[in-house]
Amino acid sequence: MPKTSWSLAFRLTAWYTIASLLLLLASTGTLYWALVANLERDATLFLADKVHVITTLLRERPNDWDGLKEEIQLESAARRYNQFYMRLLDAHGNTLLETLQMSLVLPAASFERLSKGATQIKSTRASLYQATEVIAPVGGTQGVNWKIQIAVSLAQQQQVLARYRQWLWAILSASFILCPLVGYQIARRGIRPVRYVAETAKRIGSSTLNERIQSEGYPIELADLALTFNAMLDRLKESFERLTRFSADLAHELRTPVNNIRGEIEVALARSRTTHEYREVLVSNLEETVRLSELIGSLLFLARTESPGTHIKREVVSMSELLESVRDYYEGPADQAGVALAVSAPHGLQAMLDRSLIQRALGNLVSNALAHTPSGGRIDLSAGQSSAGVEICVSDSGCGIPQESLPRLFDRFYRVDQARSQQQSGGFGLGLSIVRGIMLLHGGQVQIVSELGKGTRVTLLSQAFEPPFESPAEGLSDKNVILA
Amino acid sequence: MKILVVDDEAKTARFLRKGLREAGFVVDVAGDGEEAIHLAGELPFDLIVLDVMIPKADGWQVLVTLRGHGIETPILLLTAKDAVADRVKGFELGADDYLVKPFAFSELLARVKSLLKRSPVRQQEKLRVADLEIDLVRHRAVRSGHRVDLTAKEFVLLTFLVRRASEVLSRTMIAEEVWDMNFDSDTNVVDVNVRRLRSKVDDPFPRKLIKTVRGVGYVINGEDM
Numbered sequence A: 001m002p003k004t005s006w007s008l009a010f011r012l013t014a015w016y017t018i019a020s021l022l023l024l025l026a027s028t029g030t031l032y033w034a035l036v037a038n039l040e041r042d043a044t045l046f047l048a049d050k051v052h053v054i055t056t057l058l059r060e061r062p063n064d065w066d067g068l069k070e071e072i073q074l075e076s077a078a079r080r081y082n083q084f085y086m087r088l089l090d091a092h093g094n095t096l097l098e099t100l101q102m103s104l105v106l107p108a109a110s111f112e113r114l115s116k117g118a119t120q121i122k123s124t125r126a127s128l129y130q131a132t133e134v135i136a137p138v139g140g141t142q143g144v145n146w147k148i149q150i151a152v153s154l155a156q157q158q159q160v161l162a163r164y165r166q167w168l169w170a171i172l173s174a175s176f177i178l179c180p181l182v183g184y185q186i187a188r189r190g191i192r193p194v195r196y197v198a199e200t201a202k203r204i205g206s207s208t209l210n211e212r213i214q215s216e217g218y219p220i221e222l223a224d225l226a227l228t229f230n231a232m233l234d235r236l237k238e239s240f241e242r243l244t245r246f247s248a249d250l251a252h253e254l255r256t257p258v259n260n261i262r263g264e265i266e267v268a269l270a271r272s273r274t275t276h277e278y279r280e281v282l283v284s285n286l287e288e289t290v291r292l293s294e295l296i297g298s299l300l301f302l303a304r305t306e307s308p309g310t311h312i313k314r315e316v317v318s319m320s321e322l323l324e325s326v327r328d329y330y331e332g333p334a335d336q337a338g339v340a341l342a343v344s345a346p347h348g349l350q351a352m353l354d355r356s357l358i359q360r361a362l363g364n365l366v367s368n369a370l371a372h373t374p375s376g377g378r379i380d381l382s383a384g385q386s387s388a389g390v391e392i393c394v395s396d397s398g399c400g401i402p403q404e405s406l407p408r409l410f411d412r413f414y415r416v417d418q419a420r421s422q423q424q425s426g427g428f429g430l431g432l433s434i435v436r437g438i439m440l441l442h443g444g445q446v447q448i449v450s451e452l453g454k455g456t457r458v459t460l461l462s463q464a465f466e467p468p469f470e471s472p473a474e475g476l477s478d479k480n481v482i483l484a
Numbered sequence B: 001m002k003i004l005v006v007d008d009e010a011k012t013a014r015f016l017r018k019g020l021r022e023a024g025f026v027v028d029v030a031g032d033g034e035e036a037i038h039l040a041g042e043l044p045f046d047l048i049v050l051d052v053m054i055p056k057a058d059g060w061q062v063l064v065t066l067r068g069h070g071i072e073t074p075i076l077l078l079t080a081k082d083a084v085a086d087r088v089k090g091f092e093l094g095a096d097d098y099l100v101k102p103f104a105f106s107e108l109l110a111r112v113k114s115l116l117k118r119s120p121v122r123q124q125e126k127l128r129v130a131d132l133e134i135d136l137v138r139h140r141a142v143r144s145g146h147r148v149d150l151t152a153k154e155f156v157l158l159t160f161l162v163r164r165a166s167e168v169l170s171r172t173m174i175a176e177e178v179w180d181m182n183f184d185s186d187t188n189v190v191d192v193n194v195r196r197l198r199s200k201v202d203d204p205f206p207r208k209l210i211k212t213v214r215g216v217g218y219v220i221n222g223e224d225m
Helices: A008-060 A065-078 A108-116 A155-203 A220-270 A275-306 A319-337 A355-372 A403-408 A431-441 B010-022 B033-042 B059-068 B084-093 B105-116 B152-163 B171-179 B188-201
Strands: A084-089 A095-098 A120-122 A128-137 A145-153 A315-318 A340-344 A350-353 A378-385 A390-396 A444-451 A455-462 B002-006 B026-030 B047-051 B075-079 B097-100 B126-129 B132-135 B140-143 B146-148 B210-213 B217-220
Touching (some): A008 A065, A008 A084, A008 A145, A008 A155, A065 A084, A065 A095, A108 A128, A155 A220, A220 A275, A275 A431, A315 A355, A319 A340, A319 A355, A319 A378, A319 B171, A319 B188, A350 A355, A355 A390, A355 A455, A431 A444, A431 A455, B002 B010, B002 B033, B010 B047, B010 B105, B026 B033, B033 B047, B033 B059, B047 B059, B047 B105, B059 B075, B059 B084, B084 B097, B097 B105, B126 B152, B132 B152, B152 B188, B152 B217, B171 B188, B171 B217
Parallel strands (some): A340 A378, B047 B075, B075 B097
Antiparallel strands (some): A084 A095, A084 A145, A120 A128, A128 A145, A378 A390, A390 A455, A444 A455, B126 B132, B132 B140, B210 B217
16 A cells, blocks of 8 residues: 655644644643632532621521521522522421522422532523522520521523633634644745755756855755755765766777778778788777777676676685795896786785785786886885785886876776877776776775875785785795895 | 678678588578577487577577487677676586687687587607697607707696697797687787797797787697798
C-alpha cells in the first residue's frame, strides 16, 4: 500500500490545530468546572449562614416570635435576587412559620429528596433550588427539636452558567475555524525557506551549476542544510567539469589517429599505387589502430577500476621480488637513459595484493620517472612497513612537478607538459589515473611529493597491504640499499 | 588442421578466416551459438575460436554445452571484456586460452599455434636459426662460431624468439614471456631490450636475423626481407 504523503504545511497545520483545540478545550473546561464549584460553594455558605442565624435564635431566644417571623417571613420575601425560602416545622412536621407563598413553590414534601443525599431540589415550577434541612433544638430544652427547611434559588447561577457556556461555545467554534487558518499561515512562513531551497535546487541544471543557495538569514537547521547543499553542488560542479574535460580530451585523443587513418587511406585511394606504397599505408594504419587499441584498453581498465563490483585477485607477494621484477623489466631503458635504477626492500616483507596490477602501477611510475629524469640521475624503488600497512615508493631525482599541476595529476589525459605531444612522450596521460585506479581497487591511496628541480616521490599506501603473517623487520638486505 | 571460428561480426569472421587460411588452416565459420554447437558436434575440429558475445546462445553456453557433450576440442575465447572475473570464469568453464578484443592478429595466430602443439614438446638441447645456435644446457649463444655474450634476460629473450622462429611475436607477448609482465603499457621497454639484443646478435654480422614487423612486433628468421 502506498503511503499517502501530505504536504509539510498540511501536517504542521493539523498538529497545531489539534494541539491548540485540545488546550483550549481543557482550559475552558477547567474554568467552567471551577465556576460551577464556586457558585455551589456560595450557595452552600449562604444556606449555612441562614441556618446558623435561625438555630441561634431558636436556642438563645426561643420566645422571640417576632424575631423569627422577621427572619423567616419578611427578609426572604423582600429579596428580589438570590431569592430564598425558609420553613420552620415542629417535631410533628407541622408548619410553624414559612416564607410567604413557600407552600406554593416548595411544599414540605419536596424536601424529601434531601434524605436521599441530594443537595438540590425542584420547585413546583420546575426551577432548581439548593436546599438543606436542619434539626434545631429549641431553647436548649431537652427533647424539643424543630426542623428548619431552607432553599435558595439557583436560577441566577444557572443563567450565569448558561451565558458562560454560550461564550465558551462561541470561542471554541471561532478557534476551530481560526486555528487551522493561522496555523497554516505560520507553517507556510516556517517552511518558506525550505521552499526557496527547493526552488533553487529545481532551477539548477547542468548549465547553471554556479548558482548557490544563500545561507544567511535562515534558521540554524536550514542554514546547515543550505551549506550541505552548496557543498554538494561544489562537488557536482567539479565532477561535471572533470567529465566535460574528459570527453573533450577523449575526443581529441581519438581524432588524431582516426584522422591519420582516414587521410592516409583517402590519399592512397586517390590514384593507383605500387604494392609497396599500399603496404606503407597499411602498416601506418596498423600502427594507428594499435594506438587506438591501447587507448581503448586503458580506458576500459580505468572504467573497471571505478566500478564498485570489480574484484582483484590477491595473493601473497614478496616485496623484494616484486620490485626486482619491475627493475629487471626497466633495466634496459634505464641503462640506456643513463639513470641508475635501484631496489630496496626489507628481506621477507610480504603483502596480499594483486601482483600484475601492482606491477602495472609500478611500471607506470617507473616509466614516468624515466621520462623525467636526466642522464646521471637515479630512480629508487623501495618498500617498507608503515603504520597503516605496507608502502611502496618510487622516487626519482628528476625535474619535479610544478606546484600548480599537482591537483590535476590524476586527471585523465592530463599531462604536466602540455606542449609535449603524445608522439614525444608516447603516453596518453592516463598513467597516473591508472595507478590511482589500481590503488583504489586495493583500498589504498597514492601520495605524490615533488620539488621542482629536485625530484618526485610517489608513495603507494594501503591498509589492505597488511602482511598475512609476521615478517621479520630486522635485517635490511644490504644489497642495493641506497638512500637519496 | 581444422579450425571453427564463431563470431557474429561479419568483418571479424572474415579477417579471421582469411588470416587463418593463409596460415595454412582449414576454417569453418559459425555466426551464432546454436550453429556453433551443431557444427562442433558434427565435425571434428582441432580448435574452436569462440567469441563470447554472440546471438542465440552466448559463448559461455556454447562452452558449457560442448564440454557437457564430452567434446574436448581446445577453445580460445575472444571477448571485449578484460575483467579478471571473466577470464577466471572462462578457464573454469573449460576454455583453454583467452584473448581480449581488440587484439593483434599475430597474437591470435601465436596462441592458436601454441594451443595446437600443446602436446608434449621434446626438450631440445640446441636451437638453431641460420648461423645462430643456442645451447640451452650451457646457456650459451654462438653465432658463426663466435660466442655472443648475453645477460640472463637477453638470453631468455633470444631463446623465446628462436623457439618461435618465423612467428611474429607482439611486444605484449614478449613482455609476458620474458619478464612476466602481464600488462601492455609502455611496450617501448621491449623495443629497448630488443635493440640491445640486436647490438650483440646482429650488429657485428652483415646478415640481420631479428626483424621488426611494424605495428606488430618482432620475428627472428634466416630469410632475407
